[in-house]
Amino acid sequence: MKHLVTTTAIAALLSAPAFAEEEQLQDMSDPLAVFTQAGMGYTDKGLNIKIGQTYDTGIENVGAMNVFEVKGFMGDTLGWRDEANDSVDEVRLRNFRADLTTGRGSQVDASYNFNNEAGSVSYSFLQALPKMGPVQLFPLAGLGLTVANNAERGYEIPGAFAVIGVFGKLQITDKIWLNYNPMYMSALSGSEVFKNMGFEGDSSVLMHELAASYQFTPRFNMRYFANWSENTDYNDGGHRIEFNYQF
Template identity: 55%
Template sequence: MKNGLIFKNHSHKTLLGCTLLLSLPSFAEDQPLQDMSDPLAVYSQAGVGYTDKGINIKFGQAYDTGEDTTMGMNIIEIKGIAGEEFGWNGEARASNDNSIDSIRFRNFGVDLTNGRGTQLDVEIAFTDNNGAQGSASYSFMQALPKMGPVNIYPLAGVGVAFGETFDGQRQGDAQMSERWDLHGTFYVAGLYSKIEVTDKIWLNYNPMYLGTISGADNYKQYGMQGDDTVFLHEASVSYQFNTRSNIRYYANWSENERYRNGDHRIEVNYQF
């Protein structure tokens, strides 16, 4: 059911995505090309992905932080466009409509003197069963010294979960309310990692462990995929065509979901 206070129909979702895109700062001028395999690299970019739940589009814009030792970047992603029409997963196509599945906004900051980064990550997902549900987190990352072909970037942060609520005791008998609630808070700890295979091919594995901290009893006990904690996995294989473009295959799954039943996508990225 998608009749929340501000996300009442598909056009509102699209309007929100367009508003976020227009709010991004201007492309950084005269920005040197960055290593697109580096999780802490900051650069202006665009990408399009073909996923099991539809089409994804991504825009990233680097901006001037006002300091020579830092760099900043905003990224907006609109996911699951026309999932019923284009998604290759039959089950996902049956459960999705031809609107969008979720919207994600991230802000990255990097200190060039010590390899430390920050990440603001906001995502809102639209589902028939739970209405619009979102999360916002703020994390710190640190690049560790390279170990042969391996780079590791530990991450830790905290966040809040929010979204539409149901009236009534049982979800099956409830109606979506016209109210958005702050469900509770959570922590996240994990890492980004990169394994260099050749100068054009690399692998990434990004495990994340999340757990509830505070909030309503229902959220604290079941807010992480039916439990109070969850272990998430993301893996990718990438090939760099040239200094400006690459193609990447991603898979996302969790301790409660097999790899083959997770989210899969093929994404092409271009650096401006």
């Protein structure tokens, strides 16, 4: 899924104050965890950089953070995909809030792909379900808009879509866990082209993400990600290794 990000939002991320001066370390395997972080990833299309900054919401037991990512630069030099280039492929900004008492979160997810000149912005809710032994599920549902740069008409909004999915977590040991995150996206309204072909040439698409993670220390981990879809085989999908540090 392609996304849109604004300069104002990036500036807000970079200037956001810390959530607390003395913040306890968070569980980095928890999809609802809120913490200041930095990450670097090596992918089949180059390098990724991620910066996350918590901030004070002013609401008791509600934490929040902005996470900004730059994806796919130095791809021709360091990646292995034929279509990779050295310029930035995509930028992404997420604003995430989590209620520590109810296990409910909300997210604004916006990014823009420079190769396709297209993007989207979505708003979704996430709810933690009770653990079932080593397994925990976090269902997600949301709505979004797509944005595209038409050579003749400039920027336009081709249509609106719905996203439904789940973040799944399997805790294997104290330091090793797996995530499987399927997401189904479907066009709701917009142009005929978008409604019929907006998602990989169809009106909808089922996306898959698998992650295997190892926690070296409470602050530092390594994660392997694979992304593919119902139309793209696992081997032909996106792959990356990511290192993350919690401040």
